[in-house]
Each structure stands twice: as C-alpha cells, then as structure tokens.
Amino acid sequence: MRGRLCVEILIFVRRKSMEMKKIYYLLAIIGASTFGIQSCDDGKTYAEMKEDEADAINRYINQNDIEVIDEATFAAQDSVTIGENQYVLLDESGVYMHVSYRGDGNEVLQEGTHDMVARFVEVALQTRSEMFEAGDTLMANMYVRNSDYYIEGEEFKLTISGGSYSASFLRNDSYSMYGLYSTAAVPSGWLIPLRYLKPSRTTRSDRQARVKLIVPHSEGTSTAQSYVYPCYYEIAYNIVK
Numbered sequence: 001m002r003g004r005l006c007v008e009i010l011i012f013v014r015r016k017s018m019e020m021k022k023i024y025y026l027l028a029i030i031g032a033s034t035f036g037i038q039s040c041d042d043g044k045t046y047a048e049m050k051e052d053e054a055d056a057i058n059r060y061i062n063q064n065d066i067e068v069i070d071e072a073t074f075a076a077q078d079s080v081t082i083g084e085n086q087y088v089l090l091d092e093s094g095v096y097m098h099v100s101y102r103g104d105g106n107e108v109l110q111e112g113t114h115d116m117v118a119r120f121v122e123v124a125l126q127t128r129s130e131m132f133e134a135g136d137t138l139m140a141n142m143y144v145r146n147s148d149y150y151i152e153g154e155e156f157k158l159t160i161s162g163g164s165y166s167a168s169f170l171r172n173d174s175y176s177m178y179g180l181y182s183t184a185a186v187p188s189g190w191l192i193p194l195r196y197l198k199p200s201r202t203t204r205s206d207r208q209a210r211v212k213l214i215v216p217h218s219e220g221t222s223t224a225q226s227y228v229y230p231c232y233y234e235i236a237y238n239i240v241k
Contacts (some may be wrong), residue, residue: 066087069087079102081099085098118238123135
C-alpha cells in the first residue's frame with residue numbers, strides 16, 4: 001500500500017517547495033474543521049457519498065485479500081484475529097479491526113480514567129478533490145525512518161464509564177491530531193479497540209497492544225466526517241507510566 005510503504009513521514013509544515021501540497025492539505029482540513037464545512041463532493045447527496053465510501057472500503061478489502069469474520073467468530077477466537085489479513089466487522093460502528101497483539105495487561109481496561117499514548121499511521125482510502133488521493137498518508141508518528149525527526153506519541157486521557165468510552169488528546173501542536181484537526185476529541189474509531197485489548201505499561205514497542213483498522217467517516221476525525229471518507233489506521237496503545 002502506497003501510504004504505508006512510503007512513510008518518511010509527511011511532516012506537514014516547514015518543508016520546502018516539494019511539500020507545498022501537504023501544506024495546502026493542512027490548511028484545507030483545518031479550515032474544514034474550524035468552520036464545520038459539509039462537503040457536497042460535486043453535488044452528491046450524503047447518501048450517495050456514503051455509497052461511494054462503502055465502495056472504497058470494499059475495494060480496499062478485495063485488493064488486499066482481507067478475510068472478514070463476524071463478531072461471533074471473533075469472540076470464539078478469544079477476541080483475536082488469525083493471520084495477517086483477517087479482520088472482524090464490528091456491526092454497530094462499521095469498523096473493521098485486525099488485532100495484531102492484544103497487549104500484556106491482565107485484562108481489558110476497567111471503568112475509570114486512564115492516561116494513554118498511541119503511535120499510529122493514518123491513510124486515506126478515498127480521494128478528496130485537491131486535498132489528498134486514496135493511499136496518501138495523512139499523518140503518522142509510527143514507522144518514522146528519518147532519524148532527524150522525533151515525533152511524540154499522541155497522549156490522551158481515556159474515560160470509561162458505564163460501558164461508554166470517551167477521550168481527549170492532550171497535545172495541541174502542528175504535529176498532533178489535536179493541532180491538525182482542531183479538536184481535542186479522540187475519534188471514536190480509535191476507542192473501539194480498547195473494548196477488546198489489554199494494554200499495559202511497557203517500553204517495548206513489540207509488546208504494545210496493536211491493531212489495524214478500517215474506519216468509516218462516522219467513526220473518524222472531524223474532517224473525515226465532514227468530507228465523508230474512510231481511513232486505514234495502524235495504532236499501538238500504551239499506558240503512560
């Protein structure tokens with residue numbers, strides 16, 4: 001996949017002329033988030049845009065030979081997926097999830113407040129006008145191969161109450177989700193996996209709870225909701241010491 005394979009990371013600001021497209025993208029999505037613009041995508045209705053999104057998700061699934069299982073099968077497998085290309089479709093949210101590693105914790109996170117940090121890659125699965133193309137990496141702090149860059153993990157405060165999950169990002173700078181999308185709210189698609197994972201406090205990246213996700217716009221960022229497009233994510237979760 002182009003977005004994954006070329007992640008040098010797409011640092012959005014302070015780049016030379018070759019990075020101008022990314023700067024335009026940054027300005028566009030910040031504007032969309034700030035003013036709550038609802039994209040009409042060349043006059044298409046919302047229902048038509050959702051159909052296009054579903055087509056984009058199905059195309060990605062078919063192109064990557066993904067095996068989709070239902071939640072009953074997932075539960076029978078002890079909430080893990082088998083092999084590299086098996087994803088469970090979580091019906092209520094429409095999120096597809098591959099569990100790479102559940103984590104080293106003793107159990108799933110319980111009710112209360114938890115300080116978390118995430119490493120992630122965010123890839124668009126659908127083209128949106130002049131902002132980006134399908135397969136473009138929109139943001140990442142994982143797989144950074146340029147040693148000149150140190151990108152911090154995304155810290156967020158998670159609250160679990162009565163089966164409800166909510167969270168807020170704590171950093172607000174140009175290299176953070178909060179800074180980019182102009183909202184502290186963590187996308188709900190990021191929180192759904194935490195119902196199944198067992199994250200722990202660890203300094204070892206290979207022991208962090210990790211998932212791959214296909215997230216529809218309704219569970220995505222504020223801009224994904226505005227422009228109705230899905231994203232692919234890889235996310236590793238750790239509990240902050």
